[in-house]
Amino acid sequence: MKKNILLVAILLFPILSYGELFLEITKGSEDPYKVAMIPFEGNTIVSKQLNNIMRNDLIRTGEFSILDEELLLPVKIINDELIYSDWKLLGMDYLVTGTIINANNSLDISYEIFDIHKKRKVRSSKVFGIPNQIRQLAHYTSDGIYESITGIKGIAATRLLYVNETKDSSFTSTYKLMLADSDGANEKILLSSSEPIISPSWAPDGKRVAYVSFETGIAKVFIQEIASGKREAVLSQDAQISSPSWSPDGKYLSLTLYQDGNAEIYILRLRDRTLTRMTNQFAIDTESTWSPKGNKILFTSGRSGSPQIYELDLRKLNPKAKRISFEGTYNAKASYLPNEEGIIFVHRSSDGLFHIALKYNRENFIRILTEANMDESPSVAPNGNMVIYGIKEKDLSMLAGFSLSGAKFKLPASEGEVREPAWSNFLR
């Protein structure tokens, strides 16, 4: 019977291959889009602030080059039609103009994007905000511009979690769990403690966070609501618990438990707090993260003698961990790209330095994406185009980021040290 099907398939094949004209595109440009951003009309102070924030948002993506403000031309409009030729001469692809509308208790922006090549308005949109939330307004607008030009959702309006450590004059540390905008501005303290806080993790809805706090003397995982500040420990066991990671449906946490003196991965069902053991190994198993669909988890294990990345398929009844990193003697802290087409992780290269690396499933080599020497804790933005990670500069921990499209940036230095960033989901 199989042979018969094969025969039919062979007979059918030539018919399927006929049809429409088929053209192949093999070359494209890798240059960023060139955009001219006219400062928005309205209050000049607000306009300047907006312009700065949006400019930085767009440059950080690595997909835009924004024309210097000094080089901007006056926007000529004749008979309601923009004069495109000047902008074409400047080599621009797009032009962005906008107006700030400040009306009773609300601050709105209406903006327009013009395609210089098509000589046409490609977007006209409005963002509603409140006066003391200019940053948010700017981020929404830059996400609108980004999406309209690239077709991909922007992440300027997403947020970051990270841990801040400051030392006072007597060298006692204070640890703070911080929340900030994707550009590091607008910092808020979620928790302050004299004991270490580590491994912050976002709930997929962006309304709660999980983290490890040593406030009771041992590592314990807490869940905290951002708005109310209400928090609770997820398990009352005496064992050390660490590295929480939220499942994409928000119903489970994967954790590392040191229950029998050895670190193993467990999955905790939040509804009734039942634990399921996922690994059983003499070596350390930790740093679990979920796949975007929630059917697999990645973790780091020392079972081969060096830290390597393993994958568990949760759809199977008794899943067996599959090793997925093979290059070098140290691969850890892995997380999936949003489309599950690859992983981002920390890799120690042959020169002994730690870098952030990317491995696509379909490729049999890794791509090293950073070049500092102590890069750690990468966290991937929800659109998969940016990664934030920890760096060491003059022995101080800081946060840096890069986009897969080639941009690199550092987050503004806070007081003290900053580490373990976690990028939220889309928040709108």
Add this chain to the structure above:
Amino acid sequence: MIANYKYLQASLFSFCIHAAIFLYIYGTFNANTSKTLLISKPLQIELKFELPSQDSKEQIPILPNTNVTSGKQVSEDIIYSKTKDEIKNSKKNALIESNITNLLSEESAIEINSEQQEISMYAQKIISMIENAWMKPRNIPEGLVANLRLKIRSTGRITSAELIKSSGNIRFDNSALQAVRRVETFNFFNVMPKTLYEKEFKIIAISFNPS
């Protein structure tokens, strides 16, 4: 029950075979009017300067005269090198022997050929317009391919772009769709013969394949 099952299996098989034969024949007839893969090679663009329709008109009237003007031909031939001479002579002989029906069939072949070249000329224009508009994302996996199907109006305006095969990479797929959006209109469609448009360029498939 077993017999019944076998009967069903046999009839299914027979149905499939008949369907396949029918489609196969249908397909071979259709094959004459449809084109297969054209791979973009920028060098091919130069092909458009050769005007095949003129060639076909020039070549054929000369042929009956070859006997009469042989003297002139020889003097011409001397200019060429020997190998070229031989080739030309053998070609000439072959042509003289061929009868009128052969010539006619050859003419129609040339016509098809010229249409082919016209298609490839327009195809090259489409390819270069899309290539100019395509911002290829960086740091994407190797070997990605995304296929789109475009519906185009006779004015050259793209009315729909449908992703028929995803590359699996959202940035790559989006850049392909975005490239087509940026092109929006193939402005040279207004000089394209209506029949050619109806036949070939109403719906086209485009493959983004940078490797």
